[in-house]
Amino acid sequence: MSGEILVTGGTGYIGSHTVIELLKADYDVVIIDNFSNSSMKVIDRIEKITDKRPILINTDLLNKENIYDVFEKFSFSSVIHFAGLKAVGESVNNPLKYYYTNIASTVNLCEVMTAFDVKNFIFSSSATVYSAQNKMPINEDGNLGPNNPYGRTKLFIEEMLSDLYQSDSNWKITLLRYFNPVGAHESGLIGESPNGTPNNLMPFITSVAVGKQKNLKVFGSDYNTKDGTGVRDYIHVIDLAKGHVQALKHNCEPGIKTYNLGTGKGYSVLEVVKTFQLVNGVNVPYEIVDRRPGDIPISYADVTKAKDQLNWNAEKGIIEMCKDAWNWQKNNPNGYN
Ligand code: UFG
Numbered sequence: 001m002s003g004e005i006l007v008t009g010g011t012g013y014i015g016s017h018t019v020i021e022l023l024k025a026d027y028d029v030v031i032i033d034n035f036s037n038s039s040m041k042v043i044d045r046i047e048k049i050t051d052k053r054p055i056l057i058n059t060d061l062l063n064k065e066n067i068y069d070v071f072e073k074f075s076f077s078s079v080i081h082f083a084g085l086k087a088v089g090e091s092v093n094n095p096l097k098y099y100y101t102n103i104a105s106t107v108n109l110c111e112v113m114t115a116f117d118v119k120n121f122i123f124s125s126s127a128t129v130y131s132a133q134n135k136m137p138i139n140e141d142g143n144l145g146p147n148n149p150y151g152r153t154k155l156f157i158e159e160m161l162s163d164l165y166q167s168d169s170n171w172k173i174t175l176l177r178y179f180n181p182v183g184a185h186e187s188g189l190i191g192e193s194p195n196g197t198p199n200n201l202m203p204f205i206t207s208v209a210v211g212k213q214k215n216l217k218v219f220g221s222d223y224n225t226k227d228g229t230g231v232r233d234y235i236h237v238i239d240l241a242k243g244h245v246q247a248l249k250h251n252c253e254p255g256i257k258t259y260n261l262g263t264g265k266g267y268s269v270l271e272v273v274k275t276f277q278l279v280n281g282v283n284v285p286y287e288i289v290d291r292r293p294g295d296i297p298i299s300y301a302d303v304t305k306a307k308d309q310l311n312w313n314a315e316k317g318i319i320e321m322c323k324d325a326w327n328w329q330k331n332n333p334n335g336y337n
């Protein structure tokens with residue numbers, strides 16, 4: 001295969017699982033990461049799983065000269081861009097940090113790509129770009145309108161990439177809108193390792209199960225859903241990773257294409273908790289508390305387009321998501337620390 005794949009943020013949660021799938025599919029991988037929310041140990045674990053060691057460059061995308069140097073050393077065929085900040089709450093409290101980090105780093109990356117005539121780009125976007133007013137399941141034509149600064153950085157980058165393509169029709173761009181990634185590699189060697197108290201549901205459940213948190217707070221039980229708790233489209237991180245490999249294979253024609261990556265099924269908070277307890281034989285005490293500001297009642301994807309055009313669909317169900325999330329957490333109670 002000609003040219004390496006550059007993976008920015010390749011030691012992060014979704015990035016590291018994608019690197020494994022890329023290596024398994026025989027791509028040569030170069031990772032750029034600044035380790036702001038990840039660990040160097042990931043590289044050893046990836047090697048243990050795949051018997052291959054990706055090249056790692058410890059640098060920051062905000063440093064354009066360094067990125068330029070990296071592009072001089074390799075001949076990249078495509079870039080998969082994961083790197084960025086992703087904590088919704090933090091983005092509300094510190095919006096400028098989010099606008100600067102996420103947007104400026106993508107501008108730098110695209111400028112250097114242009115300079116080296118590397119114009120194949122896969123972007124890590126999010127279902128959070130959709131407006132909360134849409135009917136579910138939501139397809140790629142749903143109304144846009146994120147309700148927090150993090151989500152707006154994703155939407156602005158999508159729009160910037162669209163303008164870039166309008167200005168230069170040689171670009172081949174795929175935007176992947178992730179629903180709720182959970183789970184971990186089945187080996188239990190890599191997984192999600194959030195800094196501090198987890199914000200998201202599955203890492204919080206596993207930290208309760210491992211005894212680090214007393215109980216799970218279920219944010220609201222009075223939504224208009226099957227049991228009153230919030231419903232989301234949880235997708236196993238390995239399925240999501242495989243979606244990137246398919247997107248890469250299909251990113252062959254100039255243009256800008258957008259895909260939802262989810263399972264198309266919605267599970268409530270209580271369904272996830274109960275499945276987790278049943279599958280893993282562990283107790284997850286919980287209490288119902290007030291709704292979390294900014295949460296929407298239901299979000300799940302119409303995944304027809306990815307199935308038809310990328311020849312991809314999620315294969316792992318909620319049972320594997322719960323099993324693999326717990327396998328990772330119990331073997332690594334402190335994540336990579
Ligand atoms: N929830 C709880 N208790 C918790 C954490 C979450 O009840 O401690 C509930 C939420 O209220 C929601 C569901 O679990 O109903 C899922 O919440 P998450 O925080 O796990 O995920 P979100 O759907 O809020 O957001 C996630 C990511 C975003 C991403 C979005 C895409 O955090 O970055 O999915 O849909 F954009």
